[in-house]
Amino acid sequence: xxxxxxxxxxxxxxxxxxxxxxxxxxxxxxxxxxxxxxxxxxxxxxxxxxxxxxxxxxxxxxxxxxxxxxxxxxxxxxxxxxxxxxxxxxxxxxxxxxxxxxxxxxxxxxxxxxxxxxxxxxxxxxxxxxxxxxxxxxxxxxxxxxxxxxxxxxxxxxxxxxxxxxxxxxxxxxxxxxxxxxxxxxxxxxxxxxxxxxxxxxxxxxxxxxxxxxxxxxxxxxxxxxxxxxxxxxxxxxxxxxxxxxxxxxxxxxxxxxxxxxxxxxxxxxxxxxxxxxxxxxxxxxxxxxxxxxxxxxxxxxxxxxxxxxxxxxxxxxxxxxxxxxxxxxxxxxxxxxxxxxxxxxxxxxxxxxxxxxxxxxxxxxxxxxxxxxxxxxxxxxxxxxxxxxxxxxxxxxxxxxxxxxxxxxxxxxxxxxxxxxxxxxxxxxxxxxxxxxxxxxxxxxxx
Numbered sequence: 001x002x003x004x005x006x007x008x009x010x011x012x013x014x015x016x017x018x019x020x021x022x023x024x025x026x027x028x029x030x031x032x033x034x035x036x037x038x039x040x041x042x043x044x045x046x047x048x049x050x051x052x053x054x055x056x057x058x059x060x061x062x063x064x065x066x067x068x069x070x071x072x073x074x075x076x077x078x079x080x081x082x083x084x085x086x087x088x089x090x091x092x093x094x095x096x097x098x099x100x101x102x103x104x105x106x107x108x109x110x111x112x113x114x115x116x117x118x119x120x121x122x123x124x125x126x127x128x129x130x131x132x133x134x135x136x137x138x139x140x141x142x143x144x145x146x147x148x149x150x151x152x153x154x155x156x157x158x159x160x161x162x163x164x165x166x167x168x169x170x171x172x173x174x175x176x177x178x179x180x181x182x183x184x185x186x187x188x189x190x191x192x193x194x195x196x197x198x199x200x201x202x203x204x205x206x207x208x209x210x211x212x213x214x215x216x217x218x219x220x221x222x223x224x225x226x227x228x229x230x231x232x233x234x235x236x237x238x239x240x241x242x243x244x245x246x247x248x249x250x251x252x253x254x255x256x257x258x259x260x261x262x263x264x265x266x267x268x269x270x271x272x273x274x275x276x277x278x279x280x281x282x283x284x285x286x287x288x289x290x291x292x293x294x295x296x297x298x299x300x301x302x303x304x305x306x307x308x309x310x311x312x313x314x315x316x317x318x319x320x321x322x323x324x325x326x327x328x329x330x331x332x333x334x335x336x337x338x339x340x341x342x343x344x345x346x347x348x349x350x351x352x353x354x355x356x357x358x359x360x361x362x363x364x365x366x367x368x369x370x371x372x373x374x375x376x377x378x379x380x381x382x383x384x385x386x387x388x389x390x391x392x393x394x395x396x397x398x399x400x401x402x403x404x405x406x407x408x409x410x411x412x413x414x415x416x417x418x419x420x421x422x423x424x425x426x427x428x429x430x431x432x433x434x435x436x437x438x439x440x441x442x443x444x445x446x447x448x
Contacts (some may be wrong), residue, residue, distance in 0.1 A: 001100060001121065002043060003128065005181065006035055007198060009295050011059050011330060012188035014198060016130055016181055018119070021098045025049040026066060027117060027130050028183045031330045032249045033062040033069065049095060051102070052076040053132025053183060054114040055242040057145050057235035058190060058299075060332040064245025077106065079113035081151025084245035089115060105170050107134040109163025110141025110190070112152040116171065118178075128179040129202075134163070135171055136182040137204075138195035140211040142228045145190075149236040151243060160221040163211075172212060176203030189229045189299065192375075227375055230392050234302030234331050241332050249329060256325050257339040262346075266338070270311035272301065274324050275343065277418040277435070279316065281351035285344070288314065290422040294415055297324070302331045303392040304419065310338045317342065351425065354434035359408060366408045366434075369401060371420040376412065383410075391416045394423050403430045414438035 002019040008030055016027040017039050024045040026036050040047050047070045050063045054077070063074050064084045075089035076082050089095070095102040099122040107116045110133040117130040133141035143159035146152070154162075180200040184190050193210060205212055211224065246252075265271065271288040273280050274297075280290040291300055305311060313328070315321035321340045328334050359366060368386040370377060377388045389397050391411070401407060407424060411417040414437040421435035 003119075003181070004039060005198065006030070006039075007185065008059075008330075009187075010298050010327065012185045012194075013059050014181070014183055014185060018097065018100075018102070019043050019045045020100050022046060023048045023097055025051060025095065025097060025102060026072070027051045028053055028056070028132060029062045029066060031060040031062055031246065031332075032326070033066050034249075036062075036066065037069075046070070047072045048097075050074045051089065051095075051117055051130075052080070052082075052242070053116065053130065053134075054111045055080055055082075055150060055239045056133075056183075057149075057239050058184075058188065058232075059330055060238055060246045061242050062246065062249060063242075065248050068248075075104075077104075077113045077115050079106075079108075079152055080243065081113075082243055082245075105129075107131075107166035107170055109143060109159055109166045110134055111146045111150065112154050112159065112162070113150070114141070114166075118174070126175055126178055128181060129171070129174065130181045130183075131171070132183045133190045134166060135180060135205065135209075136184055136188075136191050136194045137180065137197045137200040138209055139191040139193040140167060140209070140224065141190055142192065143224055144228055145231065145235055146239070149239045156225050157221055160224045161217060163224060164217045164220045167212060171202065172206060174202045176201060176206065178202045180205060187296065189232065189235075192228050227378075229375060230303070230373055230390060232299060232303040232392065233306045234333065237307035238332055246332060252334050253322075253325055253329050256334055256337050258321070259339040259341050261342045261344040263339075263341065265312055265341070269338065270305065270309060271314060272305070272311050273314040273343070273422075274320065275314070275316050277414075277437070280418070280422070281435075283347045284349050284351075284422075285314065285347045286349050287426040288347075288349070288422060289426070290418050292415065292418060293320070293324070296415075298327050298331050300391070300416070300419065301328060301333060304395065304423075305333070305336065307333075307336070310336050313337050313340045314343055315340070351421065352432040352434055354408065354436065359434075359436075363408075365405060367402050367405045368408050368410065369420070369424070371409060371411050371416050386410075391420050394420055398424065398427050401428065403428050406431050407433045408436050409433065410436040 074086040078088040101120040119128040144156035273288040370386040371391040425433035
């Protein structure tokens with residue numbers, strides 16, 4: 001038997017292949033199905049099934065495309081309300097993969113339709129469990145993503161109660177030796193306290209996971225619903241897209257228009273400039289948003305841009321443009337790209353440079369905007385006179401930023417402040433807008 005984990009750091013997403021004597025099951029596949037095809041070919045296996053633990057919010061799954069390409073059966077809970085061809089997979093159901101068995105456990109909590117998949121080896125021993133977004137290493141799935149989307153909606157408090165029962169009645173009763181394979185790792189917004197490790201055991205989670213410690217239901221609900229991270233704009237859209245099934249990955253990417261660098265862009269259009277910030281600062285298109293490459297590009301794209309908005313995607317070269325289109329497609333945003341374009345010669349807008357000495361001497365001469373997340377701000381403001389506006393909310397709250405003094409934007413390490421400074425500078429023209437950037441790390445203790 002082979003169990004293989006595929007991990008996408010950009011979305012902190014783990015998917016899996018289980019192979020037994022030439023037959024392969026894929027669990028929670030990413031948008032691009034090619035790695036699963038390649039792995040099957042490498043091991044001379046046929047993909048016979050795809051299991052969805054729930055309709056995912058943070059990425060688009062290729063379950064429908066894999067079915068259409070390989071004729072593999074898609075399995076999901078009957079509660080999903082899936083409109084793609086599928087077989088239901090709930091408590092009491094099992095998939096026989098030659099002499100091993102994959103059994104469904106209904107584990108609502110992260111979503112009303114969540115399942116986990118318990119693997120029994122050829123000897124009938126429970127050896128591993130694929131927990132989707134129910135149980136992570138060090139955490140459990142947040143319960144607040146299905147209040148308004150999906151086939152079944154539920155308030156976060158109700159889902160937290162269901163998570164309490166799912167963990168206590170289903171998962172915590174398993175043998176301590178059972179290996180835990182979750183759908184997400186650190187950095188995912190589907191939880192708040194994930195370990196850097198990408199697998200665990202039931203025994204380790206019983207010892208170390210805060211959510212599995214002895215507590216009554218009321219305490220659990222309060223703990224689980226407190227201090228969850230922000231919800232990106234695209235999450236609800238992806239739930240609905242996954243419930244229906246997404247179109248072919250490569251065809252969708254190929255369908256994105258690429259235009260000549262000198263083609264005039266539509267007036268007042270949203271422009272996402274993916275180049276490194278130093279290149280952006282030296283010359284960019286008017287009103288462009290600087291969203292650089294990085295491990296979380298997809299998440300920030302879907303947090304700043306709404307699913308109903310279209311945008312031009314600007315890159316430095318053809319290879320980068322293709323890469324960013326594929327990254328956008330991972331969250332279903334390839335359809336939002338009006339066109340991809342290489343940076344034109346007319347990109348001559350420049351960004352203001354901050355005089356650090358002057359800023360350190362008297363920060364009161366500046367309006368300081370802190371674009372870190374609420375959880376970070378709750379641990380303390382870096383500047384006592386700062387205004388807190390998290391980056392995902394910035395475009396809707398620009399009118400809260402006074403324009404009577406120069407504006408300085410900061411985050412924690414510089415990635416978010418680059419995007420935020422470009423957003424603010426595109427709207428507020430009366431005063432300079434500066435990006436404090438990674439300098440905040442050096443000066444945090446000296447510039448209060």
